[in-house]
Amino acid sequence: MSEKVRIFLSAAGQEALTALYGTALQDPRFSVVGLAPTAELLQAQLPASAAEAALVDAELLVPLGERGILEFLQTRHGGAALLVAIPPALEPLRGALLALDRVREVVAKPYVPGEVLSRLWQIAQSERAMKASLSPAAALRTEISAPAGTVAVGTHVFAVTASKGGPGKSTVAVNLAYRLAQHGVRTLLVGFDTPDAVGIQLGLPKAPNMGAWFRSGSREALIGAIQRKDGILDVLLSPNDPIEAARVAFADLIDRAARFAAGLSGSPEAVVRRAVEQALAAADAGRIARLVDEVRSLHPPYAAVVMDLPPTQTEWNIQPLMRATAVLLVAEPSLADQVNAIETLNILTGVLDPRYRVPRQAIYLVLNRVTDRDPLTPQAFREGIEAALGWAPPVIARIPHDPEVRRAQIAFVPPVTKVDAFREGIDQIVAFFFPNLSGRPPARGLQLGGIRIRLGGR
Template sequence: MSAQPIQVLLSAPGQQALNAIYSQFIADRRLLVSGLATTPEMLETALRQTPPEVAVVDAELLLEWGERGLIDFLSSRLGQAVAIVLLPRQLERLVGPISQLDRVREVMIKPVAVAQVIERCYQVGVSERVAREAMAPATAYAVSALAQTTGAARAAALSGTRIFAVGGGKGGSGKTTVAVNLAYRLNQVGIRTLLMGFDVPDAIGVQLGLPMAPNSLNWFRRPSREGFTASLQHKDGLDICLSPNDKVEAARIAARAFNQEGSIAGLVEAARDHHPPYAAIVMDLPPTETEWSIQPLLKANTVILVCEPDLTSAVNLVSTIRLLTGVIDDKHKVPRDAIFAVMNRVTPNDVMTPDRMQNSVKDQLDGWAPPFIAVIPADPGVRACQVDFVVPVTRRQEFTAGIDQIVDFFYRDSLGQSVSRAAGKERGILGLKIRLT
């Protein structure tokens, strides 16, 4: 899908083993094999001379260096590349320590299916690219918000994850639907994503048909790397961290201050520090203003406000933006550049277009309104999907086209082309001609 294929360095213990994977790699046009290695020396030379984006490191090749040498190599000699490590079964006990290394993104035990290695190379390569380019439009917000709490150097180092907060002042506008489907779609196109819920009781699991636990309580009770991992659930490869289902616990957690151990903001930080890193985190926020929305908002670098094409939503949009940008209370300081709007549940009869909504907002906000980056049609099939725990973005073409507008807005450049076009579906939405800003 990417216009620029992901550059991959392949290694294997011997020519025959290499040939077996090489032919399959070159057949995949999303990848470009930039180097080949059948000895440790060749591996080091290739990393230096034609630096790849992803290195497939077959540990068998490095056995002569011993376990220490292998870990040493993976920790310090990969350059800018990230690694997918193939381990022989006799070294299975190293999966844990190797997985923790900064530049290692995946450890697979041999024998491996080449097709699976190829998929992981692509996903890892895309996620790395996206993370590198993530911060362009909203950098200031990310870095300044982080710098306030964690120090400027750390903020700069961590700014590769785009953290979306999906909000909007009103219940039922489709925040959870947009958050769930955006996260699912991002992950599907190769951008490693975490979906997080902050609405208590949890709203995400209900749409995805997940059990109520595990959820973020596992981290709140034990704020550590293990606690975070234990809070995750998975659906089709997407990582999900549900909110607690318990209002009493939630109120107790909300009482922890922003910088206190085990706070809601701390959970977002743990998610961002998770390894292998997420290229995107999508947070589903509650409609009301509580610590469960304020703290995640302060950790976000991109805010998506979901509204419907009606007058109430226009009024709501203005008050939400005033709140977010600190006009009402300076505990919020989201810069305008980081705020985007999505119009959801649009029917052909609607007259409140994004243009019109923007004008009405501008009148009340000294001439500024957020750009509308997507228009999502009202589709009765969406609810039907959710009742059956099917993710609408996997079934409903026009709805997917709406979600893809969001993906395209943020990632078209990194991915090299539009995701909707890549899917081979040139789709108009309900035949509406909508100009997006």
């Protein structure tokens, strides 16, 4: 992947700055484009630095006063995403700082240079991920309004789906999300299937989960429902309770039916029947889509949201698809999956089911459990679909079958950290959507605070 990330460093005093700079120089991930040990240099250089991520020591800005600090960071960031270091005296300002458009994180001083640099790398990678253009279709279907001639950028929202149960949707969703997090991309994995499979694969408790948000609707409840895996990946589990999940879906249907009923006349029974029929036939964004919107409006933003969808045609499948910027259709290279994929593509694009409206350009094929003895090659798999439909999505990844995948999952270890060939398959998806990320993260560990952590080593 592409070149080093460009960072800008500031620290109150030459000594502190030298410690940071020295650490950054030894780290091949960074190109240091600016250094500021004083308030004057910080104010003069940050706005013109062309850094992707900047560490701002707010101590240098104290003479500006609280309002002056906030104004400087809101307007003079030079386009960089900011990591703000604050001395204890500025702690009351933390919330206001975090609310600024370009501030991604606030750390308390004193900090460990290696740790802060790792955070800076993740911030820069997440910015790159947000800048990687979304699928052409995403511009048509999200609220992102880009001026004509430009490509849409922002949060990538992946819907991982399939024609039927079992080809590896959850495995692909979990490992794509985990791998993105290893690449430093701020990622949220969301389970929409009940019972939740992503939590089982990652060894997470069933609660907290998104049920809390459906019950209260508050942002605090949403944030409180997000779990963390290995300190790098945020995970939001499904309600995990089939009855609660059904209630959420029914609540959306009832809202819709009530809206239709308002425009109908006749006997109460006829109105109810007609309104419910219409509600069932016309999909609409409801609570489940609003959850995705809410996730997307969190600040700092997620650069990627990966959604594990159920294989059934319910609100839990339709509504997340309305919010996806890319749909990954997972299939095994079997005849059954090829035939089913043809049908599913007709459903997704609204040919067979008008409740679905995914544009063709937003759909991609991911072949899973591929072996070299498959009679149906990835090319033949795609061509068979094309022969039937007159078009077919591109195959963007071929993920090999490997018995080690299940072995790792039983131990709650993401296979992407353990099984080399499997990881290479997942990295094909990463490289397709995020060609501008810097460097390859280590296969098995990740760098946190300069300490190499081994994940699930044998």
